[in-house]
Amino acid sequence: DAGVTQSPTHLIKTRGQQVTLRCSPKSGHDTVSWYQQALGQGPQFIFQYYEEEERQRGNFPDRFSGHQFPNYSSELNVNALLLGDSALYLCASSLTGNAEAFFGQGTRLTVV
Amino acid sequence: GQQLNQSPQSMFIQEGEDVSMNCTSSSIFNTWLWYKQEPGEGPVLLIALYKAGELTSNGRLTAQFGITRKDSFLNISASIPSDVGIYFCAGRASGTYKYIFGTGTRLKVLA
Numbered sequence: 495d496a497g498v499t500q501s502p503t504h505l506i507k508t509r510g511q512q513v514t515l516r517c518s519p520k521s522g523h524d525t526v527s528w529y530q531q532a533l534g535q536g537p538q539f540i541f542q543y544y545e546e547e548e549r550q551r552g553n554f555p556d557r558f559s560g561h562q563f564p565n566y567s568s569e570l571n572v573n574a575l576l577l578g579d580s581a582l583y584l585c586a587s588s589l590t591g592n593a594e595a596f597f598g599q600g601t602r603l604t605v606v
Numbered sequence: 607g608q609q610l611n612q613s614p615q616s617m618f619i620q621e622g623e624d625v626s627m628n629c630t631s632s633s634i635f636n637t638w639l640w641y642k643q644e645p646g647e648g649p650v651l652l653i654a655l656y657k658a659g660e661l662t663s664n665g666r667l668t669a670q671f672g673i674t675r676k677d678s679f680l681n682i683s684a685s686i687p688s689d690v691g692i693y694f695c696a697g698r699a700s701g702t703y704k705y706i707f708g709t710g711t712r713l714k715v716l717a
Contacts, residue, residue: 536694538607593637595705602646
């Protein structure tokens with residue numbers, strides 16, 4: 495049973511560029527949440543997708559957007575990258591109605 | 607961003623010792639999750655708690671949902687070197703889908 499998988503594992507981008515991160519949820523899960531984890535801190539909620547729609551959003555600017563596909567996989571897009579966007583981006587999947595959230599290994603984004 | 611307060615921030619313990627850590631919030635939560643994260647990896651779910659006062663175990667780990675619903679506790683018994691890592695609590699309030707994470711407790715075990 496494959497767990498949550500994210501790609502790529504590492505990424506280096508230049509300020510002002512755009513980036514797309516991908517997530518495949520755990521088998522049987524239909525909900526995907528994205529979190530940003532800065533070095534030395536706990537994860538911060540970006541948004542959650544369910545039934546291909548953004549269900550809830552955290553305190554992140556509109557430069558952060560996402561998408562969920564019919565197979566429940568998801569993308570996180572970040573436009574106009576800033577140095578402060580450098581972080582570990584985590585995807586968590588769950589089954590709606592079930593509180594347990596399972597994380598992928600993350601994508602380490604470095605903005606230079 | 608908003609984070610829950612975890613204590614202690616870090617701890618060194620001897621192998622075989624018991625460990626206790628806690629997490630406090632100014633808000634009431636209806637779900638608490640505990641995770642362990644190792645360097646370069648995503649958090650791994652350890653225990654989920656759903657009711658005030660609930661005590662749940664997973665092997666040597668035991669977690670409790672505080673009666674006030676504003677705190678949670680994690681105990682690790684007879685620690686071993688592979689317990690090394692950062693432990694995060696995460697709480698979720700009623701009517702919301704987001705988890706708010708704690709600041710983390712970094713555990714180091716001395717063999």
